[in-house]
Amino acid sequence: xxxxxxxxxxxxxxxxxxxxxxxxxxxxxxxxxxxxxxxxxxxxxxxxxxxxxxxxxxxxxxxxxxxxxxxxxxxxxxxxxxxxxxxxxxxxxxxxxxxxxxxxxxxxxxxxxxxxxxxxxxxxxxxxxxxxxxxxxxxxxxxxxxxxxxxxxxxxxxxxxxxxxxxxxxxxxxxxxxxxxxxxxxxxxxxxxxxxxxxxxxxxxxxxxxxxxxxxxxxxxxxxxxxxxxxxxxxxxxxxxxxxxxxxxxxxxxxxxxxxxxxxxxxxxxxxxxxxxxxxxxxxxxxxxxxxxxxxxxxxxxx
Numbered sequence: 001x002x003x004x005x006x007x008x009x010x011x012x013x014x015x016x017x018x019x020x021x022x023x024x025x026x027x028x029x030x031x032x033x034x035x036x037x038x039x040x041x042x043x044x045x046x047x048x049x050x051x052x053x054x055x056x057x058x059x060x061x062x063x064x065x066x067x068x069x070x071x072x073x074x075x076x077x078x079x080x081x082x083x084x085x086x087x088x089x090x091x092x093x094x095x096x097x098x099x100x101x102x103x104x105x106x107x108x109x110x111x112x113x114x115x116x117x118x119x120x121x122x123x124x125x126x127x128x129x130x131x132x133x134x135x136x137x138x139x140x141x142x143x144x145x146x147x148x149x150x151x152x153x154x155x156x157x158x159x160x161x162x163x164x165x166x167x168x169x170x171x172x173x174x175x176x177x178x179x180x181x182x183x184x185x186x187x188x189x190x191x192x193x194x195x196x197x198x199x200x201x202x203x204x205x206x207x208x209x210x211x212x213x214x215x216x217x218x219x220x221x222x223x224x225x226x227x228x229x230x231x232x233x234x235x236x237x238x239x240x241x242x243x244x245x246x247x248x249x250x251x252x253x254x255x256x257x258x259x260x261x262x263x264x265x266x267x268x269x270x271x272x273x274x275x276x277x278x279x280x281x282x283x284x285x286x287x288x289x290x291x292x293x294x295x296x297x298x299x300x301x302x303x
Contacts, residue, residue: 040273088102198216259271
């Protein structure tokens with residue numbers, strides 16, 4: 001999609017946020033364009049909300065999301081499609097199929113990656129493990145250690161993509177499970193500190209892998225106003241460096257545009273989340289010039 005068309009057609013209030021340069025400073029030639037699409041906390045909502053729903057009438061639905069994703073891919077083939085967890089739990093589809101349908105539909109939409117949310121443990125580690133063959137996409141979580149569980153080897157800490165000459169590193173983070181999820185559901189899964197984990201992931205992705213863009217796929221939550229010390233996406237952005245984008249989940253926070261946070265060394269980090277139940281599809285467009293300077297624009301698109 002051309003930049004002007006994107007700005008005019010996106011109804012949810014596109015935000016232009018510079019990461020190095022403003023979009024107006026970019027020349028048309030030699031621009032590399034990457035589109036990141038994302039969802040979070042879909043919670044097994046396969047169908048649109050009914051017409052008489054008091055809050056979300058006629059919103060959402062997998063078929064509409066799939067059509068929207070396909071339209072965007074036709075406009076720009078350089079797309080990453082990511083999910084920030086809590087795929088499971090919320091409608092009878094999960095109660096009946098245990099997550100099989102959700103994973104199959106995400107595979108048909110060609111998701112590239114997902115991280116793991118707390119509700120993805122709702123049928124226990126065995127329940128999650130049983131559905132993994134239906135997922136034709138990968139799972140990442142850098143701070144969940146699954147080595148003493150059935151999930152050992154099925155979840156990676158990060159993944160690197162090459163899109164249109166842009167090297168993108170994505171790592172995953174999950175919320176603390178103790179006190180949130182019954183211990184018998186997550187078993188021997190070990191939770192590690194997300195800030196310390198992020199420092200290590202960024203070192204690997206930026207210094208060793210030489211990524212042009214570093215993305216954190218997080219299920220930590222956007223913000224906790226009653227607990228400023230609890231690690232959330234806003235805190236994570238401020239306490240780390242070299243993360244360009246944090247795609248979040250867990251708190252069901254509806255953002256029309258990404259929040260910009262200054263990181264540990266004063267550089268901008270984008271933090272985005274698009275609510276829940278598949279009502280919105282998040283979109284972030286990155287533009288790289290020939291010197292690898294980058295700028296971005298982002299919005300939530302109503303499904």
